[in-house]
Amino acid sequence: MVATNDNILSLLENVMDPEVPVLSILDLGIVRKVDAENNTIVITPTYSGCPAMQTIEDDIRKILADNGLENITIETTLTPAWTTDWLSESGRKKLREYGIAPPVGTSKDKNVLFGDEKQVSCPQCRSGNTKLISQFGSTACKALYKCEDCLEPFDYFKCI
């Protein structure tokens, strides 16, 4: 394969977030730059301690190598800091179908004590009658909710 930005991007579409395997790293918004001319890809972590970053880097390297693209440098940048506002529309739709409620609103409003003011709808039954159980869920990027109507607990991809 010829190393063009479009070709690299179409390959990256197939690199999935290991913790939410329906989201590609493009859906997630963590690929900040593809520069085929200089053989460079720039990515940014979701959280400082995100244990998936190394796996993602290895997966990128592997899919490129499998398609004959070697010697690509993968750089990690912290700035600008990743925000859930970068999740693509298709990413939000995929999350919901997978059973994870996508982030509601923007990343700005989170200083209130006790309970999220936002209404998060249940990804199973769509009810808005849900309750925050914990701001910290199964991975760094998720909070834990419970639906008061269908009684299912579910993950919410929290805003940062």
Next chain:
Amino acid sequence: MEKQEALIEYCLRLGDNSLILGHRISEWCGHGPILEEDIALTNIALDLVGQARTLLTYAGEVEGKGRTEDDLAYLRQVREYRNCLLLEQENGDFARTIVRQFLFDSYHVPFLEALRSSTDTTLAAFAEKSLKEATYHLRHSSEWMIRLGDGTEESKTRVQGALNELWMYSGELFETDEVESVLQKEKIAPNMDAIKKTWTTNVAGILELATLTQPEAGWMQSGGRTGKHSELLGYILAELQYVQRSYPGCEW
């Protein structure tokens, strides 16, 4: 003191704070009082260790002697560690863990807010990123301070006791010496006075909501930032560094 030397020291102080507190909270993994808190504490530990990685990596780069984050975390001796004494204090019960966390988070958030304007681009980017995480941490520990303080007689006694014991370690978070003053001149490090003010106001506000009594201002314990630690840190490092000490250079 040269700027480079001060910057290395500064990154170690900040990085060690996150590393040692992260390690301490990780000790709760599998022992949390309820499942949700087990998960919350380990999530917070993960954020803190992630922050430490950024800072220790940067300290190694500024030093320019090829030391990596791992070299700094696993191969420094106890006297070379630069964390504040508060962060190496034992977990105790859940109330004590929450008080330690609350005193730190209340400092961490305004500190990171200020560090975002650092003229050092790596530190500014680090602060921007970490602030998002620390905001969640502060909300978590503040809510628990209120629940425990304004909870049952038992929870109140425990959280007030922990607050009385740990209060004397809170002053060190705001200490400054030549390291800070060299960096403040270059606008790399923020001035600590405004941060201390925010801390005092916010802590008092939460303690009031929690119906807890703020301990009287008194003598403050100090020394961790210059390497003078309690015996507790040695035990932490014995566990944290065990694999590298037993099998030098091992990787996985």
